[in-house]
Amino acid sequence: MNGESVIFGVLNIAFVLLISPFFMMVIKRVKARVQCRTGPHLLQGYYNLAKLFTKETLYSEYAGFISRIAPYATLSILLVAALQIPLFWIPGEELITANILVFLYLLVAGRLLIALLGLDTASTFGGMGSSREMSLSAVFEPVTVIVCAALVYVMGSFSIHEIFRTAHAMFPVFSPTVFLLSVPLFILIIVETGRVPVDNPETHLELTMVHEGMLLDTSGRNLALFELSQAVKQTLLMTILINVVFPVGIALDLSIPACILGAVLFVVKGTILCVIIGFFESAYAKMRLFQIPNFFMIAFFFSILTIFIEVIL
Amino acid sequence: MSELFLFIVLLYALSGAIPLCIRKKRIWSLSLGILGGGGILLTLFPLQYLLYSHPVETLLWFQWVTFPIVIGIDRLSAAFCFLLGIISLAAALYSPGYLDRMHGSRRTFVVAGFIPLFLLSMLLVILSKTTIAFLAFWEIMAILSFFLVLTEFEEEKTRYAALFYLAMTQLSTVFVFLGILLLFVHTGSWAYPVALPLSDPYMAASFLCLFLGIAIKTGVIPFHKWLPHAHPAAPSPVSALMSGMMISTALYALFRVVTGFFVMDLVYGFLILAFGCLTAVLGVMYALKEQDIKSLLAYSSIDNTGIILVGTGLWAVFSAYGLSVPALMALIGAIFHTISHGFFKGLLFLTAGSVCQAAHTRNIDELGGILVRMPLTGGLFFIGVLSITSIPPFSGFVGEFLILQSLISGLSEPSPLLQIIIIVVLSLFSLTGSLTVTTFVKAFGLTFLALPRSEGATRSHEVPWPMYAGPGVLAIMSAVLGIFSNQILYHAGYRDLLPDFFVLFLVLLVTMVLVYAAVWSFASRKTRITRTWDCGMMAPSSRMEYTGSGFTEPVVRFFSGVYRTRIWSTRKFLDQNQCLFQSGTGGIHLMKFFEEYLYLPVARRIDLFAAAVSSLQNGNVDRYVLCVFCTVLLLILILGWSA
Numbered sequence: 001m002n003g004e005s006v007i008f009g010v011l012n013i014a015f016v017l018l019i020s021p022f023f024m025m026v027i028k029r030v031k032a033r034v035q036c037r038t039g040p041h042l043l044q045g046y047y048n049l050a051k052l053f054t055k056e057t058l059y060s061e062y063a064g065f066i067s068r069i070a071p072y073a074t075l076s077i078l079l080v081a082a083l084q085i086p087l088f089w090i091p092g093e094e095l096i097t098a099n100i101l102v103f104l105y106l107l108v109a110g111r112l113l114i115a116l117l118g119l120d121t122a123s124t125f126g127g128m129g130s131s132r133e134m135s136l137s138a139v140f141e142p143v144t145v146i147v148c149a150a151l152v153y154v155m156g157s158f159s160i161h162e163i164f165r166t167a168h169a170m171f172p173v174f175s176p177t178v179f180l181l182s183v184p185l186f187i188l189i190i191v192e193t194g195r196v197p198v199d200n201p202e203t204h205l206e207l208t209m210v211h212e213g214m215l216l217d218t219s220g221r222n223l224a225l226f227e228l229s230q231a232v233k234q235t236l237l238m239t240i241l242i243n244v245v246f247p248v249g250i251a252l253d254l255s256i257p258a259c260i261l262g263a264v265l266f267v268v269k270g271t272i273l274c275v276i277i278g279f280f281e282s283a284y285a286k287m288r289l290f291q292i293p294n295f296f297m298i299a300f301f302f303s304i305l306t307i308f309i310e311v312i313l
Numbered sequence: 314m315s316e317l318f319l320f321i322v323l324l325y326a327l328s329g330a331i332p333l334c335i336r337k338k339r340i341w342s343l344s345l346g347i348l349g350g351g352g353i354l355l356t357l358f359p360l361q362y363l364l365y366s367h368p369v370e371t372l373l374w375f376q377w378v379t380f381p382i383v384i385g386i387d388r389l390s391a392a393f394c395f396l397l398g399i400i401s402l403a404a405a406l407y408s409p410g411y412l413d414r415m416h417g418s419r420r421t422f423v424v425a426g427f428i429p430l431f432l433l434s435m436l437l438v439i440l441s442k443t444t445i446a447f448l449a450f451w452e453i454m455a456i457l458s459f460f461l462v463l464t465e466f467e468e469e470k471t472r473y474a475a476l477f478y479l480a481m482t483q484l485s486t487v488f489v490f491l492g493i494l495l496l497f498v499h500t501g502s503w504a505y506p507v508a509l510p511l512s513d514p515y516m517a518a519s520f521l522c523l524f525l526g527i528a529i530k531t532g533v534i535p536f537h538k539w540l541p542h543a544h545p546a547a548p549s550p551v552s553a554l555m556s557g558m559m560i561s562t563a564l565y566a567l568f569r570v571v572t573g574f575f576v577m578d579l580v581y582g583f584l585i586l587a588f589g590c591l592t593a594v595l596g597v598m599y600a601l602k603e604q605d606i607k608s609l610l611a612y613s614s615i616d617n618t619g620i621i622l623v624g625t626g627l628w629a630v631f632s633a634y635g636l637s638v639p640a641l642m643a644l645i646g647a648i649f650h651t652i653s654h655g656f657f658k659g660l661l662f663l664t665a666g667s668v669c670q671a672a673h674t675r676n677i678d679e680l681g682g683i684l685v686r687m688p689l690t691g692g693l694f695f696i697g698v699l700s701i702t703s704i705p706p707f708s709g710f711v712g713e714f715l716i717l718q719s720l721i722s723g724l725s726e727p728s729p730l731l732q733i734i735i736i737v738v739l740s741l742f743s744l745t746g747s748l749t750v751t752t753f754v755k756a757f758g759l760t761f762l763a764l765p766r767s768e769g770a771t772r773s774h775e776v777p778w779p780m781y782a783g784p785g786v787l788a789i790m791s792a793v794l795g796i797f798s799n800q801i802l803y804h805a806g807y808r809d810l811l812p813d814f815f816v817l818f819l820v821l822l823v824t825m826v827l828v829y830a831a832v833w834s835f836a837s838r839k840t841r842i843t844r845t846w847d848c849g850m851m852a853p854s855s856r857m858e859y860t861g862s863g864f865t866e867p868v869v870r871f872f873s874g875v876y877r878t879r880i881w882s883t884r885k886f887l888d889q890n891q892c893l894f895q896s897g898t899g900g901i902h903l904m905k906f907f908e909e910y911l912y913l914p915v916a917r918r919i920d921l922f923a924a925a926v927s928s929l930q931n932g933n934v935d936r937y938v939l940c941v942f943c944t945v946l947l948l949i950l951i952l953g954w955s956a
Contacts, residue, residue, distance in 0.1 A: 053832075056839040062764055064684040064691070072832070076825040083820065096820050097812030101717055102705055109704040112750055119758035119859070121845045122682075127859025130758065134751040135867035141747030142740045149721045149739055158718065217846055221836040225828075290870055304736060307724065311732065 004254060008091035009083050011259075016082045019267060020231035021045030023238070023274050028202075030278025045231070049224050057220030060121040070117040071218070071225035074110045078232045081106045084160050085236050086243070088262035089251040090168075091161070098160040100148050107192065110229065111137055118214030129213020132289065136198065136210070139293045140191055143300045147184040150303040151244070154181065154310050160240070168247040177313070178245055180306045184299035185241040189277065191296065193234040196281040198292055201230075208286055235270070242269050315372040317358055318384075324351035325401075325433040333426035341412050341425035345405040348429045352401030355436070359391035359398075364804055372440065381503055382449075383442040388805075389572075392648065393439045393565045396655045399790055400558050401432050407663050407783030408550045410776060414670055415548065420464055424548060431457040431554060435562045443503040444493040447566070451489060455482040458559060461551040462543045474539075474546035481529055481539040488526030489566075495519035496574070505569070511578045520581065523570050530563035532615045533622065534592045535907045541603070544611035545675060549666020552607060556614045557659030564621055564651045571625055572644070582629030583734070589626050590738055593619025593745040598875055601752045601868060602903065604861050605675045606665050609756055610658065613701065616745060617654045621647045623742060624716045630734075631719070634726055642719035642810055645802065650712025653794055657700035657709055660787035664694040667780055668760065671773035677756070677861040682765035686773050689781045691761045696788040698757045700795070702750045706814035706821075708795035713746060715810060748868070755864050764855035862901075877904040 025045045032039025041047075059067055084098040084106075111133065118130035154177050155163040167178070191198050199210040215226055243250060249265035251258035287295060324347055331344035362370070366388065373384035386394070408428060412421045434454040441447040459482065463475040496519050500506050509516045525536075532540040544552040571577060571585070596616030603609040624647025631640035667690045668683055669675045684691035696707070703710040720739050724732060765771040775781075794801070796818045799811045845853050869876050882899035886892065929940065 053836040055837060056841060057837075058841050058843050060845040061842050062682070062685075062845060064688070064762065066684075066762065072825055072829050076821060076828050079824050079828070080817070080821050096817050097814075099812050101714055101721075102812065102817070105703060105705050105710060105714070108702070108747075108750060109699075112699075112702060112704065112754060115754045116758050116762065119754075119762045122763035122853055122855070122858055123845045124853065124857050124859065125846075127763075127864065130754065131859060131864045132867060134754050135865075135871065138744075138747045138751045138868055139871055141750075142743040145717070145743035145746075146736070146740060149724065149736075152721050153724050158721070220839070221832055224836070225832065289867065293871055300740075307732070307736065311727070311729075 002093055005091050005093045005095040007254065008086070008089065009095045011089070012085075012087055013079050013082050015087055015263065016079075016232055016235050017228070019087075019270065020228070020235040021049060022267075023235055023270055024231045026271055026274040027278045027281070030275050031282050034279065034282040049228060052224035052227070053221050055220040057222055058217075060123075060217055062122045063120045063217075066113070066116050066120045067218075067222075070113040070120075071222040074113050075225045075229040075232070077106050077110045077113075078229045078236070082232060082236055085239050086161060086164060086250075087235075087239050088249075088266045089254065089259050090164055091254070094159065094161055098162075099158045100152060100160050100163070101158065103160065104144060104148060107233070108137075108141070110233070114211075114214050114226075117218070121217040123217055125209075125213045125216045129210055129216070132210045133214060136191075136289075136292060140296050143184070143296045143303070144188060144192075146300055146303045147181075147188060150177075150181060150184070150306040150310075153307055154178070155244075164243045164247060164250065165252070167244045168250055168252070171247055175313075177306050177310045180302055180309065182241060182245045183302045184306075185237075185244065187295070187299040189234065189237045189241060190280070191299075192237055193230065195277065197284045197287045197295055200286055238270055238273055239266075242266070242273060314358070314370065314386075317354070318372045318386075321351050321354050321358065322433065322436075324348070324354070325429050325436070329426050329428075329430035329433065331426070332422045336422060339409070339413070341421070342409045344425060344429070345409050348432070349402050349405035351429075352398050352403075352405055354398070355401060356395055356398030359386060359394040362386050362388055362391035363395060366806065369442065371442070380445045381443050382446040383504075384437065384440045384446070385442040386440055389565065389568060389648075390439050392652060393561060394436065396561060396652050397432065397436055397439065397558060399786060400554065400655060400659050401429075403659060403663065403783040403786045404428060404432070404550050404554060405783070406779045406786065407553075407666075410780040411548065411550055411666065411670065424461065424464055424551070427457055427461050428550060428554065431461060431551075432558070435558055438562050439565055442505060444496060444505065445503045448486075448490060448493055451566075452486050454559065454562070455486055458482070458551075458555055461555075462547045464548050464551070465546065468546075470542075471546040474542035478539045478543040481536065485526045485529035488522045488529070490526075492519045492522035492526060495522065506574050508576050509574060511575050511581060516575065517581075520570070520575050523574075524567070524585075527563050527567045527570070528588065531560050531567070531618045532592075532596075532611075533588050533618060534595050534615065535911055537592070537596070537615050538907060538912055540611045540615055541599075541608040544614075544662075545605055545607040549607075549662060549669065552611075553659045553662035553666070556611065556662055557655045560614055560618060561651050561655040564618070567622075567625065568648060568651075571629065577629035577632065579630060579633040582626050582633055584626075585622055585629060586626030586734070586738060589619050589622030589624075590741045591619070592616070592622060594741050594748075595875070597745050597748040597752060598872060601748055601755070601865050602876065604677050606669065606677050606680070606756060606760060607662070607675055609677070609752065610661055610665060613749070613752065614654075614658055616749065617650070617658070617701075620713065620716065620742070620745065621651050621654070623647075623738065624650065624712070624719075627716065627719055627723070627738075630731070631723055634728065634731065636723060636726055639719040639722040641807070642715050642722070645807055645810060646712045646715025646719060649715065649798070649802075650709070653700065653708035653712060653791060656787050656791040656794065657697045657707075660784045660791060661694060661697040661701065663784040663787070664690050664697065664781075665760075667776045667784075668694075668773070671769075671776065672767070673769040674767060677759050679767035680760045680765070680770050681763050681855060681858065682761075682770060683773060684761040686765075686770075687775045690776060690784075693781060693784045693788045694761065695757060696792065697784075698753045700791040702753050703746060706795045706798075706818045708791045708793075708798070711795055711798040711811065711814070717742065751865070751868060755861060759859070759861050759864060763858050764853075766855045766858070766860075877906065878902065879904065 025042050029039035084103050115130040115134050118126035155166045194211040251262040328344040328347040332340050369385050369387040371385040415421050434450050437450040459479050462478050465471045511517050529536040593616050600609050600612035624643045627643035628640050700707040700709040703713045723735050799813045879902040884897040885895045887895045
């Protein structure tokens, strides 16, 4: 642990917190435009959070300590995960281990807490959301691990920092495996953040909701923390895709112009990816719950294909 | 060191003998106190062997008839001694409270006496350094655990479970005995053999026998059926010992056999790997569906055995391919997971036992709302859940992480066969991990959270302090072992296998404090306790909550091919056109595949054979004489022919 990595930690966390609500609103706005609506203002995400933080928080009378700690723990876990994923600048030394498997299991920890939170209030909606979330994640988790295995195999390192550095070094010469990897990584974003073919983040209809069902009984600052962690999670997963497939402009040493350039480019690339996600969401209808595993299988297939093609090359 | 060891053995034996000989009220608080002292000594005693590399040190040596009994300690034994010490301490703290609340006066003395003796037999299994000593203590361990399972003998189910367990455990001993005999015939000595080649068919047979014997004891599928019967039937401290320690002891034997006795071939590596995958995936799938919380934990032990077998199998396979780093990673991962599984499974069984005793039911669908009523027990169970679902930096994560890392590193070997097998194993292994998370969200969420679903659960209240101090020791161990895993392995000489989880833990803690402080100082602090959102109608009751079967229904649908549930219904109608419904019944039948297709057919064959044999033995002296005469005639004919 040295000075540089601490600066990296602070900068990375601050940047991810700052930019995440913006990306959420870009997707919302694209979806609204496709449906011929105006959509929210691009800064609406920040207003919403500010509003929620000033509101009163309600706890169910049945709830125990899980409801009290889960909001804080979930955001903290994701912020620690943010230390593993450099957004615009890769430091020389890792502050905490940047092992991709640790990153995956941190995501699992967040999911476990939210699923328990859904059960904590004795609400049927919470139980339903929790049951569905855990069932889907039970099927999707192996796919995630295989995607990561493919990523590690292609890039030759477990460390996310190293993976990004290798991708940056390889960049202008496109390897076909990197292209193939972009498909499962994209599906990873869609599934992990609960977007349309899998779950609909904008619905509160009991027939379809998964993620929202678990959060139905949270309010005030707790809800704000959950919305923020959801946004952070989405940004982190987007970062993996962006920095593996299109790592141009990422800063490799600590200099102010390089960092500013890296950050600006990251925002541009992130916005473009958000627009793509928005269009993707608009183009599909929500799938039936029991057909979602078929969607996961696409990611599974592409990851295995990546490994085999890498073997042949 | 051998004086200290003898003193520990004496303490264990004393604490076993006192309640068996002295029938005074609450004598077990004294005797188990002695056991606790022995446990602490036993925890400290193997530390130097664990942390520094030592040659095998003989602690005790004597000749029994013609058999040499040697007790010694090396690093592998020391690791399991440490586990046994901590578990003894936890059991010693927990059991008096549990025994006080148990009904039936005489059996409590027997349980109090047999627990230390059972622990002692396992200690001697771990420290045995000759095959014959190993066999003797292995059998003592089996017999003692059989009597402990039989504690609640008035119940039909318990008797069935105990008998089932006895049959399986004796079968295990038979195979271990055969394996050891083959070894003796081949090497001519009872000492532990070193690196025998498996190309020799006798040695291969010996290995298979030993593996089968150990597999039955550890609950490898398809020899697993006794676990989910025996564990719920036994008192909770006993199930904690059987699951936390006896399975670990059997796995110790596996490590000893695989890494010491034989030089593993690729084929046998794949065999262990295949059994491991089958056991892990099916174990967790059955656990998921289980409604009895102790059966759920028993199935989860099966799944963890599978994970450990995968690690061991990978070690053999990678060694055969000459990949030394992934091989070492897999083996260390397997051993580490065995130790940490002992801790967190002991913890889960003990806390679940408190809950079952307080709520008078083991059925998850009748529990609920326990966390508010028993906050400390619930908190400890939660730590166990975090550990078993392998949340970093808890100890359950370390073993799975090492095995996963070894699997992915193994992909770099340019052998198509190996790569395809790795991808299959990787998918199944991570499926096991994710289903474990689902299983324990169900186990914790439906047992401890929300509203109680029965009268017993409503009236449950917190247990006396020693009953959470015992699990507390195990909870601390499962956290500490994970947080300092890198330092421990580094000190033991295995460097660069793991990232530093201590830093991760610190950063996690600091971040959580900072997030809390930021929200506390900048956000509104207004808080109100209110009713769960009720759609503007009536307050949700426990009848409206999700149940265990409801919670797992989507998974059961996804994997309907594995579960093969049969949903049936009968309907009666009042009229001929089947319009007016009168009454009906319905049910969900879960097919017990192994019981119906493997165990029962074998049992029926044995019954048939026994019936055929018993028709010979009908008490009629004439018939016996005829039999003897026929035999003699046959012998004369055969011997004459061969001469």
